[in-house]
Amino acid sequence: MPAVNDMDRPIVRPSGLAEEVYRRIRADILSLRLPPDSRVSVDSLVRELGVSQTPIREALSMLEANGLVSKRHFAGYATSPRMDRAQLDELFEFRLLIEPHAARKAAEGMADSDMGRLASGESAPSHDAFADMDTEFHRLIAQGAGNHLIADSLARLHIHVHIFRSCFRSEITEEAVHEHNAIIAALRARDGARAEAAMRRHIERSYGRLRDFIKD
Amino acid sequence: MPAVNDMDRPIVRPSGLAEEVYRRIRADILSLRLPPDSRVSVDSLVRELGVSQTPIREALSMLEANGLVSKRHFAGYATSPRMDRAQLDELFEFRLLIEPHAARKAAEGMADSDMGRLASGESAPSHDAFADMDTEFHRLIAQGAGNHLIADSLARLHIHVHIFRSCFRSEITEEAVHEHNAIIAALRARDGARAEAAMRRHIERSYGRLRDFIKD
DNA sequence: AGATCAAATATCCTATAGGATTGTCGGACC
């Protein structure tokens, strides 16, 4: 008989088709398989995913509440348009409010096990892999701050950063890796003030790199 | 014939039943007609509101994405439980990050017309009326900061503050009115630093008043 | 060519019925 113990894996509770569909559509939006400002019809998803309308509608409603799609009455759903300059400004103003504080708190209270999972992304083989590692990097720090509201808000925002970056096929910059390493060093040293400053610098530089892509 | 011109009212675009149902359920949660941690079944809403399942499911999905209800597979929806001490701490930590900054920016850029609508709530006849005026007060300032992300995040948080306060029938304190008036004065004077400090003080005092209700 | 109007299409919204799954309650058994 197998040696694995059933106790070490918590019971799997199927969370419903709506959740699955939600994740699927979200992944499609993030991978640009559904580009910004493109139609998303319920019927086509029914045919493509082979599930009924109900879970698709629920998934689209959740995506709408999270700002990834928008609905127009009797006209169907559409993915949100790409961020313009004003929205980019607002997003980074918000990140500057939250993430430096999160970095400070993470330096003070983050678990050592989570800290070991921090990766700067210098070993990323592709653009997509780097984007995923960047998302995970910021997610771990936000989670390390020990405030669910901070982690959730940042997750929402990072989705849009991810889409924006993917639209412009932005290069994997050495700069970003260096800035990540600076943050990691400050966190490992449990130096809250330095982590906060490093994170602020990272976001400001990141904003400068992304801002160049739009002039309007 | 009527003297009103049809041009001055923008075309009414019915936004769908799901939106209406969403607002209705949200209002019921805010008014404690649906207390925290109570079941909310789709069928009973069908009977009560007289609409089909589809818009109700969509409304509940949106409410779930906004954290007001939670779903368990094959077990129905339920309103989120009341905040505990840890969540209250997290919420006010978050507000302290956002709202003082919003007050500073509002002092610098808020429209005079919006500023005229600021009310401290000293004339509120009831507890519910004060709660609504308080929500509107903070909403106007967040909107005055000119950042939609700030306004939306604060709106989400204020819902939970509202519910928490309603649960304990907290008194209308003179203190809160005074603090509101201090903020209004700083905003009218276009003094960003003073508005920021007044807002920070208001939130800290507000936290102290609410914290006393829970010991666990 | 450009604008105007009507038909066609696509989509949302409703309504109803039935199968599948979970939680609960009461009784049988040790």
Place this chain on the structure above:
DNA sequence: GGTCCGACAATCCTATAGGATATTTGATCT
């Protein structure tokens, strides 16, 4: 008395059909 088991109820999920409304398209007219 405590524990196990089966029926019941509640709920979610699916499926299908049809009506209502906005968008699009194409033809007609100036």
